[in-house]
Amino acid sequence: MxxxxxxxxxxxxxxxxxxxxxxxxxxxxxxxxxxxxxxxxxxxxxxxxxxxxxxxxxxxxxxxxxxxxxxxxxxxxxxxxxxxxxxxxxxxxxxxxxxxxxxxxxxxxxxxxxxxxxxxxxxxxxxxxxxxxxxxxxxxxxxxxxxxxxxxxxxxxxxxxxxxxxxxxxxxxxxxxxxxxxxxxxxxxxxxxxxxxxxxxxxxxxxxxxxxxxxxxxxxxxxxxxxxxxxxxxxxxxxxxxVNNERKKGFILYIKEGEKIIELLSIIGAHQALFKFEDVRIMRDMRNSVNRIVNCETANLNKTIGAAVRQIDNIRLLQKEVGLESLPEKLREVAEVRLAHPDINLKEVGELLKGTVSKSGVNHRLRKIDELAEKVRTERYGEIQVKPDIAYLSIGVNSTADTAASAQKANAAKIQKVSNLLKSTWKISADDIQTSQFYVQPNYTYSDKDGQKIKGYTAHHTLTVTYRQMDKIGELLDAASEAGANNIENVRFTVEKPESFEAQVIEKAVANADVKAGAIAKAVKRQLGAVLSVSQGDANVPVFYASESLMSKAADTNGGTAIETGQVKGSWDGKAKTLTLSKVKQNSVAVKAATVKVSIKNAEVDIQYPQVSGLANDKAEAAINKVLKDEVDAFVADFKKQTKEFGDAAANRPYAFESTYVVTYNENGVLGLITQRYEDYAGAHGMTTRSGHTFALDSGKELSLNDVIQNNKTVRETLYEYTAYAEGFPEFPFTYKELLPKGTEPFSGLTANK
CATH class of the missing domain: 3.40.50.10680 (CofD-like domains)
Incomplete structure (x- = not known):
């Protein structure tokens, strides 16, 4: 209180x-x-x-x-x-x-x-x-x-x-x-x-x-x-x-902000107190930094062990399926060294390669091996579009009266009328009609004079109806409304016998895998083997909630209620023997690769960057492509500057600048992309960087965390802790700076304006 x-x-x-x-x-x-x-x-x-x-x-x-x-x-x-x-x-x-x-x-x-x-x-x-x-x-x-x-x-x-x-x-x-x-x-x-x-x-x-x-x-x-x-x-x-018993006797002036406390201590000449206050702040910062470092070291150790095991598994897979001799020379060399020395770190691997390769260069080559292994594994998803053949309708009746008994009696008569209609006129079996909700509750009114008072009671009764004639749902809802139903809550569509679609889904998935695997096998001059394994996933069931406008339309005897089942995505779960359906609106946008290839005296450049097409909004399409092209232009300008600065330092080994991209999300009006760049300066330097973009296709605007994620604070803290160690790509990528506390830069601790 x-x-x-x-x-x-x-x-x-x-x-x-x-x-x-x-x-x-x-x-x-x-x-x-x-x-x-x-x-x-x-x-x-x-x-x-x-x-x-x-x-x-x-x-x-x-x-x-x-x-x-x-x-x-x-x-x-x-x-x-x-x-x-x-x-x-x-x-x-x-x-x-x-x-x-x-x-x-x-x-x-x-x-x-x-x-x-x-x-x-x-x-x-x-x-x-x-x-x-x-x-x-x-x-x-x-x-x-x-x-x-x-x-x-x-x-x-x-x-x-x-x-x-x-x-x-x-x-x-x-x-x-x-x-x-x-x-x-x-x-x-x-x-x-x-x-x-x-x-x-x-x-x-x-x-x-x-x-x-x-x-x-x-x-x-x-x-x-x-x-x-x-x-x-x-x-x-x-x-x-x-009670707070830590206060000393005497008058106390309460100053809140830390900077003002420091300023006051300095003005009054309390230098020892100032130093003590600063010591506390420094100790807290140090403690927090140590905790972060320990967390990072533990995560890095786990990640390093996991990466080494994954690399060796992938190399052995390539050795078995396509042979290491079919790999490019640089990849074959690093694969053979890694197999021979599974316990050494990347720096030590680089020292065993010809010409000594940097840690970053070794990591880049091993990533290429991982990508090849994934292509050889060839996991493909198969889906089919089906029309639902069964619906679950929530049809309810509300009645209000002065007493609970009167409300319940009136409601019972209405729900009985609706139930009789469903059974006699619409020939729905009693097994397909069941009560899913029933209650009687008081209604309150409040006034300045009398406070809270009970003003009548409301009785509520909901029937869940199983119905199989998809083209008659609108007419059924209209009829139920005319009979007294005034609370139509939702309509849920599904498939009554999903197991009948299992073969189709699996057949399509295997066909998709065969096409991709066949292309890979042809490229490396190998014959395609048998399918190793088949697994199924699931998706969400769509629920269409009746809005007030739908309810009012249903109550209008002059108009019909149009209920569209639409196309849904089916995913078969073989273990649970269920087919789950979800309504997905695929984007009508195409993402194609544009290329920049340059070979100069001391550098090789191979850039693939995304460009979108097919948007109805030309301005939005141009805005998205400009962001992606500007990023490439900046990368090209950077490598030109670097090669000019280093000159012929790498006469025997050209600098390498590569860029690729991954589409992470392309549904429901949102497009997510990850750009990955690699720079190798002849062993002296080398790094892989990733940048993310999430666009709203209707406007071309680049979305932020705040635009996409609801529970922003919790998600931001979680991503900040774990993004650095993530093996895969998030569906919605953002610039790393968005994850940091406001006004700071990664790792340096400097304020943004510095």
Whole structure:
């Protein structure tokens, strides 16, 4: 129980624990944006509720920042936070503030429940020690007088029943931290809330502020805080008080930011304290760096061992299938050395090759061997396009009445009518009709005068119907709607006997493999062997949810409801004996390789880079191709500069510049590409670099992590830890800089502007 600031800080920690949290928040705020909305729209103040919702919300930081964003300019907007405006809008849409809070809690995936202390706004008054009365939560701290007591208007405000029940059922009740008189006590001045706290069997804890608050608790001790609470409630209620006992005696000025602390220590000549403070910061940075290094070393060791085993397996496969003698000279040489010395590292492998090859050069050659081995293995995916032959329809009926019995009786008659229609008119077997959901629940209404009241009941009954005539689904939904169905939730399509498609899927997969493997065998002058193994994967089942427009159309007897099954992708799981279907919209874009080949005195250049075609939006296509071409131009300019700088240093061994690409994703209007470049400077230098691009095909815009990934913070941290060790390519590639903390560069720790 508390206000918007102290309570939200505590909740950010509590929500990470396995707890069932209910936050009860004051509705006495009358300052700033909350005060304006409260007065203009006659609604409870949203600010404190918004802070608590944000604290408990399971959303990415960008959305939290957006909810807390406060407009600085604009007539009528200046001073308002976006979250307050959203709460005000939802209050208007839903009809009352409490429902608005519930709906936004669901939208923001709040961990727990957030409840206002009352369903109406209250006015907070304070009687000062000189007998004067100050009105308004925002005015009380500005009075400059010691507070004697605070009280509410109206004095007998009704709390939400859910709040009272939550207190009664609680295992622990935490009150504070927060402003004593303007955040904590207003909740306890709601009579029934205070009574529930006093009578509850829960452990009751008071979390005291770490500092006094100017204008409200000047010179207060912890016992003064407790005394104020007990005097207003009329009971001593706390079992425990949580207090910060690390403060020394005397006045303390609280400075938050680290840089300001350093500046202050320097100004006052506290050099020893400054050095100690800097030591702590350095130690923390060092500890974090050591942890990162240890993690990197462990990951690198595991990766090195795994890579060596994979390389040897691939070399042996090539030896068996095509013979090492058929490989290019450089690849054959490194393969023979690796087989002869499986335990040495890449640097040692390079020292055993002719002319001594750099570690990077060895790695590049082994990558080429890996690629050849994968081509020889030739794993191909086969899929077929099939029309669904069975559908599962969710058809429901809702009825509202003054009593639960009346609602249930009315609903039973409606659902029986729908069921009879399905059986008699549409000849659907009783085995294909089953009840999948049934409930009766109260409907609540809220008002400033009466608080929460039950206003009738709603009964709900849903039938899941199995139907096999795909071309009649729209007519069936229309008929069900006319018979009284008013809650058509979704239509799910599938195939009744997926095993009948197993042979087709496998046959196509093997055919695809034969084509590719045959080409490879021909290229290396070998005969194609038998298929070694066949495995199947799966995909997702499409569910088509009925929108409001579909439901209204279904209810319109003059129009039919068109339900399109569409084409779906089928994938057979031989082990589970199931065929899974998914609806996939393939892009109509082609990605073809453009080449740049240059051979000059001291360098060989072989570049393959992607160019797209077939987009309806010419500007988007041009924008994408420009990004990809600019990248190549920069690479060409770089190798020209390098070869000019090094001159004829590598007369016996030309510098090598190579570039290839991989398409990682090409569906649903998004194209993902990875470009991989290799540079070898005659053994002196050498490196492989990858860069990723993810494009929106409708606009040509290069997407960022924020555009594609929902849970951005968690994904960003995970990718930052593991991307460096990833063997494969992610579907959606991004520049590595996007994974780093804002303002930093990889490895150097320098700020971006340096």
């Amino acid at each position: 508390g206000g918007g600031t102290g309570l939200s800080v505590m909740l950010r920690g509590l929500k990470e624990k396995p707890l069932d949290i209910t936050a009860i928040v004051t509705v006495a705020d009358d300052g700033g944006s909350s005060g304006i909305l409260r007065n203009e729209l006659q609604m409870p103040p949203p600010g404190d509720i918004r802070n608590v919702l944000t604290a408990l919300a399971d959303v990415e930081p960008l959305l939290s920042d957006m909810l807390n964003y406060r407009f600085n300019t604009g007539a009528g907007l200046a001073g308002h936070s976006l979250g307050n405006l959203i709460l005000a809008a939802m209050t208007d849409i839903s009809g009352d503030f409490v429902t608005a809070v519930r709906e936004l809690s669901r939208v923001f995936a709040v961990r727990g429940e957030v409840l206002p202390a009352a369903g109406q706004a209250v006015i907070l008054h304070a009687e000062m020690e000189d007998g004067s009365i100050v009105t308004g939560e925002s005015k009380i701290p500005e009075a400059g007088l010691r507070i004697k007591r605070v009280f509410l208007e109206p004095d007998h405000v009704e709390p939400l029943p859910e709040a009272v029940e939550a207190i009664r059922q609680a295992d622990a009740i935490l009150i504070g931290p927060g402003s004593l008189y303007t955040s904590i006590l207003p909740n306890l001045l709601v009579p029934k809330l205070a009574e529930a706290v006093v009578e509850a069997d829960a452990v009751k804890m008071f979390i005291c502020n770490v500092m006094t608050q100017p204008g409200e608790t000047d010179n207060y001790t912890v016992s003064d805080h407790l005394k104020a609470v007990h005097e207003h409630v009329g009971h001593q209620i706390f079992d425990y008080v949580i």
